[in-house]
Structure formats: C-alpha cells, structure tokens
Amino acid sequence: MSENTLGQKFNEIDIKWQNYWADKSLFRALDPKKAKSLGKEKFYCLDMFPYPSGTGLHVGHPLGYVASDILCRYKRMKGYNVLHPMGWDAFGLPAEQHAIDKGIHPSITTEKNIETYKRQLNSLGLSYDWSREINTTSPSYYKWTQWIFKKLYEKGLAYQAEISVNWCQVLGTVLANDEVIDGKSERGGHLVEKKPMRQWVLKITEYAERLLEGLDDLDWPESTKELQRNWIGKSVGAKIKFPFDGDSDQSLEVFTTRPDTIFGVTYMVVAPEHPSLEYFVSDAESEKVKAYQKQVSLRSEIQRSDATKEKTGVFTGGYVMHPLTKKKIPVWTADYVLMGYGTGAVMAVPAHDERDREFAEKFGIEIIDVISEEGTLVNSPDGFKELNGLKASAAVQDICDLLEGMQLGKRATTYRLRDWIFARQRYWGEPVPVIHILEGDDKGKIRVLDDDELPLELPEVDSYAPSGTGESPLSTVSEWVNVKDKKTGAMAKRETNTMPGSAGSSWYFLRYMDPGNTEEPWSKEAESYWGPVDFYLGGPEHAVGHLLYARFWQKVLFDLGLVSQQEPFQKLFHQGMILGEDGEKMSKSRGNVVNPDDVIAKYGADTFRVFEMFLGPLDKAKPWQTANIEGTFRFLSRVWRLFTNEDSSAASPFIAEIPESKWPKAIQVAYNKTIKQVTSDIETLSYNTAISSLMVLMNEAYSHFGDKKELPKSFVETYIKLLAPMAPHMTEELWSLLGNSESLCYEPWPSYDESKTQLDTVKLGVQVNGKVRGQIEFSRDANQDQVKEMALSCESVKKWTDQKEIVKFIYVKNKIVSVVVK
Ligand code: ANZ
DSSP: OOHHHHHHHHHHHHHHHHHHHHHTTTTOOOOHHHHHHTTOOEEEEEEOOOOOOTTOOOTTTHHHHHHHHHHHHHHHHTTOEEEOOOEEOOOSHHHHHHHHHHOOOHHHHHHHHHHHHHHHHHHTTOOOOGGGOEETTSHHHHHHHHHHHHHHHHTTOEEEEEEEEEEETTTTEEEOGGGEETTEETTTTOBOEEEEEEEEEEOGGGGHHHHHHGGGGOBSOHHHHHHHHHHHOEEEEEEEEEEETTEEEEEEEEEESOGGGGGGOOEEEEOTTOTTHHHHOOGGGHHHHHHHHHHHHTSOHHHHHOTTSOOOEEEEEEEEEOTTTOOEEEEEEETTSOTTSTTSEEEEOTTTOHHHHHHHHHHTOOOOOOBOTTSBBOOOOTTOGGGTTOBHHHHHHHHHHHHHHTTSEEEEEEESOOOEEOOBSOSSSOBOOEEEEOSSTTTTOEEEOOGGGOOOOOOOOSOOSOOSSSSOGGGGOHHHHEEEOTTTOOEEEEOOOBOOTTSGGGTHHHHTTSTTOSSSSSOHHHHHHHOSBSEEEOOGGGTTTHHHHHHHHHHHHHHTTSOSOSOSBSBEEOOOOEEOTTSSBOOTTTTOOOOHHHHHHHHOHHHHHHHHHHTSOTTSOEEOOHHHHHHHHHHHHHHHHHHBOTTSSSBOTTEEOOOGGGSOHHHHHHHHHHHHHHHHHHHTTOHHHHHHHHHHHHHHHHHHHTTTOOEEHHHHHHHHHHHTTTSHHHHHHHHHHTTOOSOSTTSOOOOOOGGGSSOSEEEEEEEETTEEEEEEEEETTOOHHHHHHHHHHOHHHHHHHTTSOEEEEEEETTTEEEEEEO
C-alpha cells in the first residue's frame, strides 16, 4: 500500500475503533462494589479539564491528554479499575465577552465549543469515561458548588470585606490583576485606580500551616511544591511594639524576622495606607504626605514590591520610642512597606536589610552595625552590653524574652498568603447563594439559602455588559434581585456578586467520583473508594492558583467529615509546552499554530499520538517538527506491513506458532529486554524512550523475520500489546486481524523473563596501559583466567604486549578488561 492510501486506511481504522469503544462503553469505570468483588484495585487518573474556548484545540493541548491516556490504557491492561474522566471548566470571561459583543447567551457559545472540543478529543482516541462528563456551568453541577460555599460560610470561612479592587471608570468595571498592565486597562488602555468594594472572601489563611505541612508527603514536582511554599510564605519572628512618642499608651507594632537587630533600628516605616499614619503626620509635613499617598495609590502591589526600583518615601514629622533604649526614632512612610503583610509597619535596620540600606543612603539616615561578620552581636548600647558576642540566633531568643517580659513584644509567625477574594462583578459565574435582609429584626444581616433553594440559577439578562456601577449585571435584573425572605417575609436583596473562575475547579475531581448523584455532591462510598486522585496531569501554570485552592477546599471538606483524604492529588505531573516550529510559544498572532485535525487527517491519530510522545521528555518544552512526523508514520507503517498481508486485508500469512525457545537467541533477548524497558518507561512516563525501544525491536524483527520468513505469533501478539497504549487504533485492528473477537484494551500486559534480558555473552574492549587496543567476546560467566587468556591471545592486543612484562591484569566482571605492561 502506498503511504497515501495507508494514511487513509489508518483514518478508517481510527473511526471504526472509536465507534466500537463508544458503542461498548468500554472505558466506563466499574462502580466500587463491582470492582471490589472482582478484586480490582482502583486507579484514578485525572487531566486538568479545559476551558472550552472558541478556537478549539491546538497541538499543544493534547500532549498531556495523550500522555495520561497512555498511562490509563496501560493500567487497564495491568488489571486496574481505571477512572479517566473529562469535563468542562466553562464559566469565564471569553464566553461572557462574546455575549457582550454579540448578545449570544454564554451557555450557547459554551455548548458549541464543547462540541468541537469533544469531537477533537475523541478523534485522538482518548479513552475517557464519558458517562461521567461534567460541566461547571450546568445548574446540576453548580448547585453543589453553592452547597460547598454554604459549608464554608457555616464554618466561618467565608466573610465579607471591603477590599481594594482595580476599578476602571471608563469601562465601568472591575478588572482582574491580569487585565491591568502598567496601571492601565489591557482593553482600551484606560486609567485603572484602586477602589475599595465589598467582596466575599474565603479564609484560606486559616489553613496556611496545614497547606504548607501537607506538601511534604506529596509526590509532586519539587519546583511546584517550592512555589506553593513561597506563596504561603511562612516567616517566623516577633511582633514588637514601639510606643508613640508622647503617648506611651499607644504603640506602633511591627513584624520582624530579626529581633536580634533591634539596636540597629534608626527609623520606622509605615505603609502609606497604615491607619496610624495620620497620628504621626505633623502640620509641616502634611501636604507632602498627602501628595505621596496619592502618588502611591496609582501603583500596583507588584510594582511596589519590585526591589530594583528606586526607593521613595517621605518623613511624617512624628516619632516613636525604642522599646529598649527609649530613644526617639523618626517615622517615615514609604511604599516598599506593604499594608497587607505583617502589620504594615517595619522597624528599619539599614545596616542589615538591603531595602532599608538603600532607603537610608538615599535619605541620609544613620546606619548602625549591630551584627559582626561572624554573626555575633556588636554595638549593643549601655544596659545591654552583655548581649555583645552572642550568636544572633541566641540573641533572638534573649531579646524576645526581654520584650515579652515587658509586654512590648511576642514571638509571632506570619504568612504571605492572603485570603482568597471570592467574588467577581460579572454575569457568567456561579451566583453566590446569599440574600441580604433589608427590614425587620434581621435588617442588615444575611441569610445563606437553604439546601432546598439550591441551585440558585442565573437569571436571563437583557445585557451582559458591566452595569457601570461596579456591580455585576445581575444587579439590573430587579425581579431576580428583589425577593422576600422565605422565613420572615422581610424584603431582601440577592447577592449579585458571582463566584470567581476557580470555584468550579476546586472540587470537580470529587464530582467525577459520583457525577449522577442528585442527593449529595458525592457518596461516601464513592469518595472513600476513588479518593485521592492517583495521578494528576496538567500544566505548571496552575501551581499556586487552582492547585492551592483545591487543596484548601479538600482540607475543609475533610474537617467536615465529608471526604476521607486530607490531600486531593497524590501524584502530580506537569507536561512541558509544545512550542511552534520556530521555537516560540504557539499563538495565532505568530501564525505558528498547528491544528491537530490536519495532522490526523493525513496520517491518522496513532501517528499523531506517537509523534507527540516521541518529541522528547514529557516534562520538557519542545518545538513541533512537522518534517519528523513522516518518520513516525514510517515506523507505524513498517509495523503494519510486517504484521499484515499485501493488501492489508488480513494478518501476515507468515505468522506461525513458533515457541520462544526456537527463536534466534538475539531476538529472544531483544524481546524480553523491550518488554522490561517499555513497562518501566510507561510507569515513569518516559514515553519517548519506550517508543525508541519499540523502534529498535521492530528493526530486529525485520532483520530476523522479514523477507517472507516465518514470524512467531506470540512475538507479534506481544509487540501489538506493547504498542497498544500509544497507538490504540491500529493495534486493535491488528489484534482483530489475528482472529481475536474481543478488544485489546483489557488484555493482560506482557511479562518478561529477567534471565533473558541480556545476551549471555559480553563484548568488551581490552585496554593496554589505559588505551583500548582490541575487543573480545566471551561468556558472561567466564572467570578471570579465561578472560585473561583470551585477552592476551587477541591479535590486536598482542602487538602491544609482546616482549613486555605483564605487571598486572584487571578484570571487573562484565565491565573492564585491562592489562598493565612494562
Ligand atoms: C528588621 C529587619 C532587619 C528585617 C534585618 C529584615 C532584616 P520576610 O522574611 O519576607 O517575612 N517587613 C515586615 N513587614 C513588612 C511589610 N509589610 N512590607 C515590607 N517589608 C516588611 O520579611 C520579613 C522582614 O520584612 C521583616 O524583618 C521586616 O524587616 C520586613 F536585618 O525587620 B525585618
């Protein structure tokens, strides 16, 4: 068959088997009872579910999906009860923006996009259990997202607060951080200001310590664990009070990790938003401070934390008193101190803190060294001289004791992690199931909806555009917003904020365990059987967002006795990105996007799958190489041709029953070695090396069984099985051509004979005085004398040893043969 017709043939085979799998629901996971009765262990393999965008998949998306699919197909053959689900994380801005522009309801756009995605995923032969498909925007799903919000609220983990948001007056809307670039809106380039607005917030900080500790036992990439650790940002130190100068009943509290440097404090800094700032500002400095505050309000926190920017700040005119020396210390305000961290105020030690040093040098503030090069205390003032010479770590303890005794300090731990702002002023999100009571005894209070009032569905709106007041478009739907409280009959207003994009994805892995349940979000039975996810695959860009939120919800649900596991994802893997052929990120604007549909149409899905896995190590970024697809296609075509007859209508007529013991020795070894290699490579997701060892074995097969020689049936069967997880369509077809009536998907995975994974002879170079002079081949069990005799009788070695004295002969079993002569 010509390459073209073979490509076509592969396409037909793809469709045939995709239909077969779907008709037989072959990838449906067994329910826990059934699986237990069959003694099958579970394997829960999860892909990060996609946002179904309007542009469909590009070749970068399937990389992870194919990779996890290979693992799932392998695990089924190993006898596991595999749960491999897929669904849609479908709330979000693009569909909403489309609705604003075109007036089409986001659910319609979403549905259409899902259809495209699903068709594309199926065309790759991915073995999903579609009976468990979920969609975060369907009321039957978000009913339970609302239910979990309710649990969080009841546990005191959801509260309302005035939080400063990015407000764009021109667009009349609140913007997410990534929609703001250099203080301007990404869309239109309009000015964005900070403005306080009422928001729902989840108290993730209450779980900071447990989120940190839990990381240690997870089988996750170290880099991702480190990102989460940094994000949580635990700091151990002390909170110290500096009494106000002139009013020692009041004090300015700072957080420091270095109480040992307290005698090096030469000024204080409060954040420009600090509530005590006003107290310090003298009349003389008032104008300057106000102007500075205004200037800072236009800068984002990220800009403020940029250590490379020149320090700015102003003196307030006020002072505090050093808690130990009682000296007066000037108070400054500067934007390198952030309000949201620690106490929003610092004791500045320019001798030992880089930021403070830069600031002090710029403004001519005194710098006092208090820690020596050896890390011991120096220059402690009168009354504290005995601290000199102490190691800084010991001094921390002494100074904390001292301050605690005076009630001017206490040991403290802070976390960089902030509470999670859980509200968006948008339409296309889960409504927050809360009403605000407007009259009667409960006036001003809120009520969370009862379970029987859920789901609270999104109403139809005339316009999806922002309301212009900063509130969500829901606020304009008065029939929906204005309600009577079911319990008291009091007038009430519905909450109009919707939940953020990451709400639905914070628990979807639980819903897959029991997606049809209408009574509960999941049954205990299903969760205790399937949890935790055994293998989770997705991009590293979710390291601190989704992956941290999901861990947080899981821990809350665990504390409520609703799940059996403390952690949701036991093992995590990040696939690397597939770059464009030019080595750049694929993007429409660069014009380097490859559409998988085109590749599949020409070569079939198996070539696409194998090619993507063969590009390189799964976790590395690598460029797409159209030219090399041909190579992969040729490899699969070779497999096909060896195992089938001339016109691809039947199995090769040369296939015969020949026991393994009758095969040539070399192929026995290559065969067992490959089974071993492919097995361990799949377990470690080293698919590129698994594929190359299958290529090597195919070459061996051609050299021993090609040219119309007899082909052992068990060799063919095993080869098909080893290739099956990667190239599932053609291997199913080959399997059926061999006369099998059942699918290959649940055939037992091949085993190998360890003793046959190596040839029983070894070939080694013979070194003479450190240089290789010849090569000998001998039995693996040969002893030193036998090897020596062989080495010394080798012609090319003799040239270098003749007439010389053999000083030493070294043989390291199966590794080194070395002769030393004089
Ligand atoms: C005195 C000192 C001396 C400090 C020294 C450091 C070194 P991490 O480790 O990141 O937690 N700090 C405290 N609150 C701050 C805020 N709201 N904005 C900016 N900086 C703040 O950093 C803790 C240190 O950062 C604290 O310890 C404080 O400076 C500063 F040689 O106090 B340190």
